[in-house]
Amino acid sequence: MRTHLCGDLRPEHIGETVSVCGWVGRRREHGEHLAFVDLRDHSGIVQCVINDDVDVRSEYVLRITGTVRVRPDGTVNDKLPTGGVEIGDCEVEILRVATPPPFPIDERADDVDENIRLQYRYLDLRRERMQKNLRIRSAINAAVRNSMDDQGFVEVETPMLVPSTPEGAREFLVPSRKEPGSFYALPQSPQLFKQLLMVGGVDRYYQIARCLRDEDLRADRQYEFMQLDMEMSFVDQDDVLDAVSEAVLAAAEAATGERPAPIERMTWHEAMNRFGIDKPDLRFDMELQELTAVFASTEFKAFAGAEAIKGIKVDGGAADYGRNALDKLTDKAKSAGAKGLVWMKATDEGFDSPVAKFLSDDEIVALKAAMEAQTGDLVLIVADDWEPTCEVLGMLRNEIGRPPVHQGPYRYVWIVEFPLFVGRDKETGNPKSGHHPFTMPHPEDIDKFESDPMSVRSIAYDLVLNGWELGSGSIRIHEPELQRKVFAGLGISDEEAERKFGFFLNPFEYGAPPHGGFAFGLDRLVAILAGEDNIREVIAYPKTQSGQDPMTNSPIPGDPKAVEELGLKILPKVD
RNA sequence: GGUCCCGUGGUGAAGUCAGGAGUUCACGCCGGCCUGUCAAGCCGGAGGUCGCGGGUUCAAAUCCCGUCGGGACCGCCA
Numbered sequence: 193m194r195t196h197l198c199g200d201l202r203p204e205h206i207g208e209t210v211s212v213c214g215w216v217g218r219r220r221e222h223g224e225h226l227a228f229v230d231l232r233d234h235s236g237i238v239q240c241v242i243n244d245d246v247d248v249r250s251e252y253v254l255r256i257t258g259t260v261r262v263r264p265d266g267t268v269n270d271k272l273p274t275g276g277v278e279i280g281d282c283e284v285e286i287l288r289v290a291t292p293p294p295f296p297i298d299e300r301a302d303d304v305d306e307n308i309r310l311q312y313r314y315l316d317l318r319r320e321r322m323q324k325n326l327r328i329r330s331a332i333n334a335a336v337r338n339s340m341d342d343q344g345f346v347e348v349e350t351p352m353l354v355p356s357t358p359e360g361a362r363e364f365l366v367p368s369r370k371e372p373g374s375f376y377a378l379p380q381s382p383q384l385f386k387q388l389l390m391v392g393g394v395d396r397y398y399q400i401a402r403c404l405r406d407e408d409l410r411a412d413r414q415y416e417f418m419q420l421d422m423e424m425s426f427v428d429q430d431d432v433l434d435a436v437s438e439a440v441l442a443a444a445e446a447a448t449g450e451r452p453a454p455i456e457r458m459t460w461h462e463a464m465n466r467f468g469i470d471k472p473d474l475r476f477d478m479e480l481q482e483l484t485a486v487f488a489s490t491e492f493k494a495f496a497g498a499e500a501i502k503g504i505k506v507d508g509g510a511a512d513y514g515r516n517a518l519d520k521l522t523d524k525a526k527s528a529g530a531k532g533l534v535w536m537k538a539t540d541e542g543f544d545s546p547v548a549k550f551l552s553d554d555e556i557v558a559l560k561a562a563m564e565a566q567t568g569d570l571v572l573i574v575a576d577d578w579e580p581t582c583e584v585l586g587m588l589r590n591e592i593g594r595p596p597v598h599q600g601p602y603r604y605v606w607i608v609e610f611p612l613f614v615g616r617d618k619e620t621g622n623p624k625s626g627h628h629p630f631t632m633p634h635p636e637d638i639d640k641f642e643s644d645p646m647s648v649r650s651i652a653y654d655l656v657l658n659g660w661e662l663g664s665g666s667i668r669i670h671e672p673e674l675q676r677k678v679f680a681g682l683g684i685s686d687e688e689a690e691r692k693f694g695f696f697l698n699p700f701e702y703g704a705p706p707h708g709g710f711a712f713g714l715d716r717l718v719a720i721l722a723g724e725d726n727i728r729e730v731i732a733y734p735k736t737q738s739g740q741d742p743m744t745n746s747p748i749p750g751d752p753k754a755v756e757e758l759g760l761k762i763l764p765k766v767d
Numbered sequence: 768g769g770u771c772c773c774g775u776g777g778u779g780a781a782g783u784c785a786g787g788a789g790u791u792c793a794c795g796c797c798g799g800c801c802u803g804u805c806a807a808g809c810c811g812g813a814g815g816u817c818g819c820g821g822g823u824u825c826a827a828a829u830c831c832c833g834u835c836g837g838g839a840c841c842g843c844c845a
Contacts, residue, residue, distance in 0.1 A: 220805065220808095223801045226801090226804085228805065241803085272805080275805085294795095295795090298806085300778085300779080306837070307837050308777095360844085362844085408843065410840080410844090411838090527770085625845055736836090737839090742837095
């Protein structure tokens with residue numbers, strides 16, 4: 193039907209007779225015998241000059257055949273890539289008329305209520321922004337596949353109907369028709385199957401896998417999302433990090449045209465200490481400063497005896513944060529678990545602060561030096577145990593200084609040496625897994641299992657980009673001895689382990705190779721590389737925060753017959 | 768489960784704090800004029816249950832209560 197794409201026409205095509213197909217973006221009529229039509233397809237728009245009286249309106253679908261010609265002097269449009277040429281002597285074929293769209297099919301729809309964009313997603317997708325995002329996504333998928341193929345990985349598809357697993361995210365359940373009362377689950381990840389692929393001798397597996405989790409949605413979370421899932425045999429941590437880095441850097445290069453520098457590494461402990469979070473955004477400073485020594489012998493009760501005292505400095509922030517704003521920050525700090533928040537505004541003499549009178553002159557001087565505080569700076573201080581102190585200041589640091597996620601340079605970082613155990617179960621008091629219970633403990637820390645379990649590190653790692661967690665992985669335990677030891681640390685008995693994880697661990701008896709792997713979220717990577725703050729913008733048909741699809745109105749009530757056939761009974765809703 | 772913000776012709780906004788006739792602006796739409804525009808221009812027109820329900824009031828887009836929908840975040844996401 194067509195010889196060229198609208199956005200591809202250039203002066204080199206002058207004189208050619210071409211056919212282009214697309215939608216009417218805009219028409220400008222100048223009486224009966226002259227009209228300009230901007231015809232749009234995914235490649236861009238081109239101006240068509242129509243001398244006949246043809247009734248074409250917004251979003252009509254046209255095939256236009258005409259001659260490419262140079263635009264008359266003074267009418268070149270520098271804003272358009274095709275702006276040097278136009279199609280003249282046009283023969284217009286109306287392939288389909290169209291109802292006027294509910295919103296303009298251009299960048300002005302960026303401001304339209306997202307619910308309306310999603311209700312008419314097929315129109316939203318016609319826009320340059322969405323076309324660009326879908327194509328970046330496609331390019332990233334292709335680059336990832338190529339990179340994994342080049343590195344000798346084998347793509348294997350794992351099932352979508354899987355057994356329910358006892359731990360982890362809430363699952364979507366699928367009722368079995370043949371066995372009423374029994375259910376499949378949709379996979380939160382191919383974890384079980386990929387590790388068994390290692391037992392199966394696949395050696396290097398990958399999959400661009402759809403994963404599903406029935407947890408509340410966010411800007412960076414959808415019920416269903418895509419992961420580059422991979423697993424490798426006979427490797428250590430460096431092998432996995434190298435392989436994933438290669439794929440991520442190739443994807444970034446495909447999306448931006450520029451290959452990022454090698455990805456730096458940081459231990460979890462350093463990330464917490466310097467940035468107060470395990471997914472630090474390295475695009476801005478405002479690092480946590482160590483103040484414990486400054487107040488080692490303080491009289492100030494809120495600081496005395498605290499395990500850790502740390503502060504952050506907001507350059508020139510004294511003027512920006514009035515009493516009201518500081519109260520809000522304090523509330524936020526408290527709701528994040530802080531006992532309180534001390535704010536101090538640096539002055540020429542010392543500090544303007546409600547607590548300044550409790551501090552000695554030496555402490556004031558030492559504090560100024562430690563924070564490198566200049567007049568006009570705002571200093572925020574938290575004193576508590578080490579971890580909550582770091583976490584609260586990390587939250588405040590992000591709250592105050594973090595740019596939109598797409599802005600500025602891309603800062604990738606590997607966070608390594610995560611703790612094996614994180615927190616304790618409220619009921620049993622047993623430690624909980626940081627990553628999952630099959631994660632390899634750090635060999636140097638194995639003797640600390642009984643004496644100090646919370647300090648045991650693991651061979652688990654996260655990949656972080658601009659403060660977003662892209663994904664995580666670990667070296668897995670492949671020896672039953674060590675697995676038993678970790679289960680013991682988690683308070684899981686042999687019987688419970690057999691009941692909960694036997695189907696997974698028993699195959700390891702047949703010769704599991706040492707192995708490890710990783711999975712990272714493609715939606716998040718695409719969003720950041722496409723300059724979007726929300727993964728819905730890089731997903732063709734996303735769900736709203738309440739899990740609805742305004743276009744299809746799903747979810748919808750089940751057909752009573754189908755429900756009955758599945759052996760289900762719907763109970764009335766209870767509050 | 769929680770905190771905060773938002774809901775006004777097809778679209779985006781102003782009006783809401785401080786109640787007084789569905790008022791205003793821009794875009795779009797329909798009709799007319801117009802032979803070089805490009806977010807074309809000029810003239811005219813249509814289009815609204817101010818998300819929904821209740822309350823207060825002589826009077827509610829505006830105040831109060833409830834509810835629905837959307838968004839950001841916390842919890843949650845081994």
